[in-house]
Amino acid sequence: MKPRATLATLTAASLLSLAQPVTAAPPPEDWEAVLQAAQGQTVYWNAWAGDNRTNRYIDWVAEQMQAEFEVEVTHVKLDDTSSAVARVLAEKQAGNDDDGSIDLVWINGENFAAMREQNLLFGPFTESLPNFALTDPDNNPEVVTDFTLPTDGYESPWGKAQITFYYDSAQTDTPPQSIDALLGWVKKNPGQFSYPRIPDFTGSTFLKQALIELTDQNDALYQPVVDSEFEDITTPLWRYLDALHPHLWRSGRSFPDSGPHLRNLMSDGELSLAFSFYPTDAAVAVREHELPDSVRSYVLESGTLGNVHFVAIPYNSPHKAGAMTLANFLLSPRAQATKQSLDMWGDRSVLAINQLKESDQALFEQGDSHPSALPADALANTLAEPHPSWMTALQEAWLQRYGVN
Amino acid sequence: MVLLPAFGYLPVLGGDTFHLEAWQALWGRAGLHRSVLLSYFSGLITTLVALFIVVLFLAASQGTWIDRAIRRMVSPLLAIPHAAVAFGLAFLIAPSGLLVRWVSPGLTGWERPPDLLIVNDPLGLALMAGLILKEVPFLLLMSLAALPQLRPEQRVTLARSLGYAPGIAWLKCVFPALYPLIRLPVYAVIAYATSVVDMALILGPTLPPTLSVSILTWFNDPDLSRRFMASAGAVLQLGVTLAALLTWWLGEQGIKRLSQLWLASGSRTSGSTAIALGGRALLATVTLMAMSALAGLALFSVAGFWRFPDALPSTFTLDHWQRILPSVATPLMNTLSIGLVATLIAAVLVVATLEHAARHHLPARRAQWLLYLPLIVPQVAFLFGLVVAAESVAIRPQHALVVAVHLLFVVPYLYLSLSEAYRRLDPRWVQVALSLGVPPWRAFWQVRLPLLLAPLLTACAVSLAVSIGQYLPTLLLGGGRVPTITTEAVAMASGGNRRLVAVLALLQALLPFIGFSLALLIPRLVWAKRRQMRGAA
Amino acid sequence: MTHNLQTLHIKQMSITLAGETLLAMHRDIAPGEVLTVMGPSGSGKSTLLAYLAGFLSPAFQAQGELYLGDKRLDTLPAERRGIGLLFQDPMLFPHLSVAGNLRFGLPHRAKNKRQQVSQALEQVGLAGFETRDPATLSGGQQARVALMRLLLSQPRAVLLDEPFSKLDTALRQEMRTLVFGQLREAGLPTLLVTHDEADANAAGGPIIALG
The missing domain is CATH 3.40.190.10 (Periplasmic binding protein-like II)
Structure with a gap:
């Protein structure tokens, strides 16, 4: 059986292409250069895919990114976010420090804490995203705090959840x-x-x-x-x-x-x-x-737990410019309003809506609310x-x- | 790759000394012994029951139309991926499942689903039922492939002329010769059942889960130091699987001794009616269960709102299909291309090995164990090692890497399903061809391959089904970038929308089903004018 | 059948398994002669055939030499020895038609293949059977097709492995006459292995007893 095993290895190896050398990403501060570098990149976005609504929203995002920024977005569907953490860890273990397989990951809480602790994340980059200011971070500590930990610019807010x-x-x-x-x-x-x-x-x-x-x-x-x-x-x-x-x-x-x-x-x-x-x-x-x-x-009388979920970039992502462009787009009023719509997903926005331009605020006005949905003021x-x-x-x-x- | 972290060595996480903390942490887990016992016993019991059902049916089977009909219904079951069977079975036997709905409230008076722990029960009965549904068709097909070389009719006729009832005659004269031929498939079943992940996630106990599921949870824990414990667990899993195999082997030896008494006791008819009835009834039940599970999937895939205890949904809709279909084109193409390429490579490798062995009269028995290693070592253990290995030689996740790792599982199954047919082929066919002056390569292409077309296609269909069913290897070696219908289905399952899961599970079952249909149809079409070839198929 | 007639020489042959000698033979078979080897099962008849035809399992050790005329055969692979085989089963390829079976044995560069096939069928009373499925032929018809397939492949010598044992008594005599007649006419050295004395008598050649 030994010759066969060897043959199989050889056959497989001859079909496998090896990694290509990677060019360095521009610094996040130079946003024009980031947009420039992002063009033509493919961003592998690892996100939990257990909910068809999320998946359909990500599909919509991918279409917009292609049309607006010439960035191709591929949704890598996860059944558990921690498997992405495991993946980056395995890559680090193998010494793959610049050509990882994950460019963006949907994350918060203990997964973020674990990746930060093991130095598996790229950053700080959040402050450099032009749309980040729309979340009014100075008055909304929740967009820069993840389970009490400061995000330090290593993850960018995406949406809000509440029990x-x-x-x-x-x-x-x-x-x-x-x-x-x-x-x-x-x-x-x-x-x-x-x-x-x-x-x-x-x-x-x-x-x-x-x-x-x-x-x-x-x-x-x-x-x-x-x-x-x-x-x-x-x-x-x-x-x-x-x-x-x-x-x-x-x-x-x-x-x-x-x-x-x-x-x-x-x-x-x-x-x-x-x-x-x-x-x-x-x-x-x-x-x-x-x-x-x-x-x-x-919602319970004395309130319920709520948190913000984020996107982060692994330290060894080869497409950081594309990933930052995507994170920035996710914070745009149009993307946030589409996400909040019941037809798409129904996930709440992280933007400080009352501080947006009026035309942008209008994007967030919904039609009649659904009888099974929460009354608008219930999440206070x-x-x-x-x-x-x-x-x-x-x-x-x-x-x-x-x-x- | 697994052993080192188990003893504390994983430099990236700061573990660069050897120690036993991982093992201490593992022993300290609440319910570890229950997890271990669950894996051990569910593996042994399901194999025993599945083998029992198959043997009883074969003993009872007299080649009547009803036996042939049952047989024909069983083989497509082999095509249905484990996850799809598990989903279907869960829909079927849950307290709010199809079975209860069909008899409620009429027979039971239940207006609400009874609060009964059926799926995910602590004893793992639901898991075992699911495993049995998948193992019976596998063992039956393996037995049917091995049987003809034993000339069972002659043996049974001889025994009947000595006054033995047909079922007893089969058990006493055919089974002892058959068992050695299906021993390896039986071992593969034990190993699979003790370490199964996808089925255990859906049907298995939860507090605590089986050992394999626990290991996966630890490997995926965001607390990365759990990796050490997970690696220790993987080593333990290997031990549990080996212990189950050893137990089985000891059982074999014991039964061999005891059975001498029974074989020679001269008892000719006692129990023969029970065999005749039980054999058919059990296999028919297994088949019906699996079919109903599939029917349940089909029903859910078009269901609108479906209040308990209605026997049917109050509305039907194609929404779920319309929602899923546009997004599965790529996964379907990936599934198909990976499955076909892996099957093609595996078929070439296996046929080349078998042809080599046949030409050089090699017995090819001992080295088989090496081939079955990937089936016996728990996937959760060595796949993480493979990911690191591929990374460290700078091979990035891609289709070819997924194909390569699928080969590890596809090759053994293809070998398993083809080798008996290959060896069974009368050597005189090739001898006649050579003595007619035809060179060996022509004898191979024009005699051996055409004669083996039917078993070769069946073996390819099996390996295609195996490739399609792979979840962990595809996910890990593809880095999630190579979505297949199976990874989509499992990812969707974590969201629990039963209707969408049903659509994906049906799609997942469709491809292997087409494969098996082709494997049956092609020989019939090609040999439409050749009576003996059709008989052999 | 235009090639020269040659004698088959079995020189100092001895076959051993794990150091134990199973059989030994030193013998010539002249063109057109049928040498009959008789013996009970287990006496090494099939080992002898496997050695001569070139299918001996590597578990056995064989000494001695095999010549056809002055061409050494035992160093050649089976397909280049020019030794034809008839088994107790006709062994017609079930996936080929009757004509397909006959053409299978024809040398690659043979001319007028179609004509040779139809002539061969005519010779054994099966004219027009070309497109038939072998499975639809009677036992006797199959045996005759097998014989013609063997002869069309133009062997230099022939081995017969109990070729009549599966035929019923009436047919058996008819086939013996046909087979031995054809082989003698072709002038081929023939070795017949059997345990049926009637076969040996019909063959009419020398007889060796094994075991």
Whole structure:
């Protein structure tokens, strides 16, 4: 069998082309040079592709980029953003420091923290993007802060998410308005609520939401975790979950995989209360036949966790100019308004809309809002994300407690 | 590549000394022992059950029209990718799935889906069911390929003349000779079932998941120091797979001893009715389950809103297809071109090896193990190593690299499905040709290849299906830049829109299905006027 | 059949397996002569045929030399020895028509291929069978096509491996007459392996017993 293996290797090797030498990117400050260098580049944009709405928006972006900047954008579809982190790491491990396979990555939170810590990102570049000023960073700290960490110009804001609950008004008419009330609600409606299994992003956010409402030591959540205090601060959370789990879907012996899985279970009538990171999620799902039109959205009384998601450029991207051009386009009023439209995606804008030119502001005016969508003013009360170390620590502790049923 | 990080060596992450912390972290994981036991037992049990079903059916099968019909229905199942089967099965058996909908509320009185843990159950029963649906057709096809050389009719006729009931006669006289011929495929099934990722993600237990799924999660963890633990886990996975293989081998030895008693006991009819009924019923059930799973996918792909417990969607729509189709042209072309190129290269390599062995009378038994290594070593383990290796020699992700890594999996399966037919071909055909003065290359092109056309095409269809089903290798070696219908389907699955997933799963099943249909049709057309060739197909 | 008639010389042949001698032979077969080798199964008959035809597995060691006239054969590959084979099965290629089978054996540069084929078929009473599927022929018809395929390939010597054992009794006698008649007419040295005495008697040549 040995000769065959060798032959296979040879055959394969003869078909494989080797890497081409790479030319250096212009400095971000020289924007004209960046645009110049971007022409003709192909930008490989790695982005989670579990949602057809995101994919369709990225397709639209790719068309615009080709027409306006002669930059070709290829959506590399991920099922988990961390696999892109793994990819860049593997490239660094192999000494590929200038011809990586990823040019732009959709990222935030712990993935950003990990890439920064391992020096896997290019930057600072955000301040040099002409459209970045439209986010009014001086008055909107959320666009330069990612889970309490300063972005330092290593990632560019793209959109805003906030935990939004939704329920089937045909099944229940009194949805719970706080984490405390949720416990009472599930006792009355056993098996009709759940949250995604940790370490899922949406599920972990539910833990943080609950912790913020249950603990009286909120300040500590915005600092790195101190091991000696962790037990003390989180005790109310575990006590709460111990009480909650027996009344959850499948009696808490199994959890849904992800936020979208929650939506499926709603669609099948297994759950009658769920939540999502996208405020428009339920409305779009109703339009796409996934949920009954009796579904309504709302936000907890004391507010819910929200965060901003970003795009970042790996340190070894060979098309940094193209990637920066793309990041800048994503911040343009036209791209942001299109993204916010329910027909496209329904993801909220990061721009300071009231400071835009009037003609640009008009782009953001929507028609009649969908009955399943949130009322326009509901998102006023946004809770800030704790330090990323809390996410990791909570996930670890949850898995130790509930990871084996 | 995997071993080093397992012992703490991964310089990029600052790990440049050898130590056992990764292993300590691994042992400290809650539920590790459950994950290990799950992988071990689900691998062994599914293989045992699948083999049981196949053997029972073959024993019961008398070549009647009903047996042929069942057989014919089973072979296309081999074409359906694992992920598609898993999606279909989940749609079928979930508490809100098709089966419950069809009997509710009429028989059950359920107006809401019952709160039952069926899919993702802690014992892995749903996962095992899914694996069995895929393994039965594989083992059946491998057995059918190996059987003719044993001349089973003669053996059974002889035993029946001594008073044995047909099923018992088959078990006592044919199976002991058949098993050694299908042993390697059985081992491949054990290895696959103990380390499967895509099916376990969809159907398997979650708290904790199987070992292979845990490893993938750790490899993908943004906390990069988890890499060390993941590597240790990959080594452990290899150990679990080997332990399962060893257990099976010990079982083989034990059964060989015990069965001597039964074989020689002289018992001629006891249990023969059970075999006759059970064999057919079990295989028919497997086939029906898989077909219903596919039907469920088809139904979901055109469903509008579908409230529980309606047996059918309240509206039908082609929206989902229209939404998906424009975006899958490139992935479909990639899937097809990669699959065809890999199959072509693999076919050339395998046929060249087999022809070489045939000409030089080589037994070619021992070295086979090397070939099956990629099937036995868990994918999650060595693929990350391959990515680093390709990077370090500056080979960038591209189609050719994906083809190369597909070959690792395509070649063994092609070899597995072709080698018996190749060796079984009467050597006198080529001897006659040579003695007529024809040079060896003509004897090969004009005698051996035409005679082997049907098995060769079937083997190519198998390898095309294998290539199409590859998820991790395509994703990792293609750097995500080479989208195939399978990577699209799995990426979409993470978003959980059942209707879109159904469309993609059906598309994913379509290509291999076409491949198998062609493999059956072409010999029939080419040999339309040659009776014996049609009989052989 | 215009080539010169030559004698097949088996010189000091001995075949061993793992150091043990299986069979030994030193013998000439004259043109038109049929040498019959008889013996029970396991006596090495098939090993002898494999050696002569050039298909001996490398597990065996063979000493001695094989000549046709003064041309040494044992160093040549099977396809260049000019030794034709008839098995107990007719071994007609199932993917070719009757004519396809006959043409398969014709030397590459043969002229009037079509005519040679139809003449050969006529000779054995199968005129007009060119386009037939071999699978639709009776056992006797297949055996006759196989014989003509062998003869059209213009062999210099012929090996017969129990060629009549699968035919029914009535047909068997008829085929013996046909085969031996044709081979003798062609003047080919022939080695027949069989365990049926009637074959040996019909062959009418010397007989060796193995084993």
